[in-house]
Amino acid sequence: MSSANPGQDHVEVAVPIISQLVHQDENGKWQGPLIDLLKRAEQEIGIPFHLRMVPFKRAVVMVEEGDTDFGVFLESPKRNQVGMPIVKLGDAQYIIVSLKDKPIHNLSELENKSVARIRGGAEIKTLKGVPGLKYYYFNNHRDGTHLLQYGRVDALVTADFRLLDAVDQNIVTFAELAEPVPLEPRELWLYWSWKSNLDFSLVRRLKSIPNLHLDPLNPAKLRERYLAK
Secondary structure, eight states: OOOOTTOOOOOEEEOOOTTTOOEEEETTTTEEEHHHHHHHHHHTTSSOOEEEEHHHHHHHHHHHSSSSSEEEOOOTTGGGTTEEEEEEEEEEEEHHHHHHHEESSSSGGGOEEEEEETOOOOOGGGGTTOOOOOOEEESHHHHHHHHHHHHHSSEEEHHHHHHHHHHHHHSSSSGGBBOOOEEEEEEEEEEETTTTOOOOHHHHHHTTOOOOOOOOOOHHHHHHHTOOO
């Protein structure tokens, strides 16, 4: 359990490594819009944040197990059982990703098609009404991208930042892909662990910070940027 208490001198924050929001510079220093946002929150409440850069799923587990006071991840009813969402930091979008030579332009074109998605992921209500949709589940996002590239599925359903991660890691290029089709929004929240002993007065101060919000990601504009290189 986190050692946070009313007299503590710092708080622990699990920060997911999302390439568009968190990355290392040439000297190995972590930086990015999410780091800047958390540093502003640190200054506002006057207690140092110890930022722990971890994979996305690990951030959720750390909050669940009380290994950190806070974690940043997408909100869902299931995740509300491991922590309390206290500050909305930004917005993400679930999208349909398909190959350029076999494009999916809208939901109706998914009828009787096969789609790859992460095992244990959040429910996507938009897809419930698509007839004959077949799911293939993967355990990590690299595998999901490969399922699409190798023609094992017709499309990949993922969050916009996951697609951008795959491009940044040279797993796939935008030149291979059709224009992503938006499905439904998701919200990125700062979660407070139910097992944290942090004094709630500090949580209230965090909740009251104005304009603690990231600029939205925009895969369509970023795709144009990558193709222009």
